[in-house]
Amino acid sequence: MQPLIDHARGFGHRSTEQSEELVRLAEGQSPQALFITCSDSRVVPALITGARPGELFELRTAGNIVPPYASEHPTSEAATIEYAVEVLGVSDIVVCGHSHCGAVGALVRRDDLDAVPAVRDWLTHATPRPSGAAGDPEVAEGVQAHVLTQLLRLRSYPFIERKLKERQLSLHAWYYEVHKGAVRAHSAETDAFEAL
Numbered sequence: 001m002q003p004l005i006d007h008a009r010g011f012g013h014r015s016t017e018q019s020e021e022l023v024r025l026a027e028g029q030s031p032q033a034l035f036i037t038c039s040d041s042r043v044v045p046a047l048i049t050g051a052r053p054g055e056l057f058e059l060r061t062a063g064n065i066v067p068p069y070a071s072e073h074p075t076s077e078a079a080t081i082e083y084a085v086e087v088l089g090v091s092d093i094v095v096c097g098h099s100h101c102g103a104v105g106a107l108v109r110r111d112d113l114d115a116v117p118a119v120r121d122w123l124t125h126a127t128p129r130p131s132g133a134a135g136d137p138e139v140a141e142g143v144q145a146h147v148l149t150q151l152l153r154l155r156s157y158p159f160i161e162r163k164l165k166e167r168q169l170s171l172h173a174w175y176y177e178v179h180k181g182a183v184r185a186h187s188a189e190t191d192a193f194e195a196l
Contacts (some may be wrong), residue, residue, distance in 0.1 A: 033094055147175060
């Protein structure tokens with residue numbers, strides 16, 4: 001923890017150029033995209049995309065799960081997505097899964113998660129259960145299928161459906177390979193995840 005504290009202490013003591021950027025950021029945000037990904041510490045959206053502060057609006061959940069839309073009992077995730085689309089006006093949403101995902105791996109292997117009931121219950125939102133080889137540490141097949149399921153779930157959100165019909169929004173499915181640092185994007189033409 002100490003290196004994190006030391007960095008935080010020094011963060012405000014920046015060059016004039018960096019200070020000007022911070023002042024500009026205080027005036028508001030206008031992110032290019034909403035980036036939905038896993039909470040996994042190995043997945044760093046700004047590092048993967050090269051985004052600067054203010055360019056990505058992020059939503060991180062265990063297993064990059066997009067829960068079902070419910071207007072009566074909205075989730076934090078739905079509120080974040082709605083804010084990004086309706087208030088910030090993002091024109092792109094990326095759902096990015098990753099190799100070696102513990103959440104998807106647990107689903108593929110059918111792990112007993114009774115010792116972590118909140119995790120177990122959260123992962124029920126991943127339905128249908130991703131397929132794949134239980135012995136594959138990368139869980140590539142399972143993660144890729146899971147990402148596409150979450151993209152379909154997004155399409156069921158009323159405001160997403162409307163923005164898609166109005167051609168004001170694009171959805172993207174990505175798969176990040178932790179062990180390679182490579183990103184693959186789903187191609188509708190080939191129905192496969194291909195290198196960017």
